[in-house]
Amino acid sequence: MSTQKGNPRIGKWQPAPPEHIRLFGEMLQALPLIRKRQMFGYPCAFFQGQMFAGLFQDSFVLRLSAEDRAQFLQLDGTLPFEPMPGRPMKEYVVLPERLLTQEESLHCWLEKAFAYAGSLPAKEPKRKGIQKK
Secondary structure, rough: OOOOOOOOOOOOOOOOOHHHHHHHHHHHHOOOOOEEEEEEEEEEEEEOOEEEEEOOEEEEEOOHHHHHHHHHHOOOOOOOOEEOEOOOOOOOOEEOOOHHHHHHHHHHHHHHHHHHHHOOOOOOOOOOOOOOO
């Protein structure tokens, strides 16, 4: 059972399936210098402070460049990522379930997401306890 309250319009968020968590961890092992952390209770991957991949409920999510995203969204079963209905996250897409079993394609798209994160300006880690004025 999820401990998160979720949004009343969409109900409680469901935990990511164990097989997605396992696959996510395995896929990240091939990428250097990444940082793994939880966001909203789901595993996510960051490079230079930029998120490039993560899980959300039963979705495997990637952040892609505009060019790669346009190419990706031409594939059958692909969707932009909407954590709440009608609220898409601009650069993020959801991998179709069938792609999770195609290791070569999955690695290719994950590496594109990693490369895109590397092309963005690095983000400094937020320091706890310090408030912006």
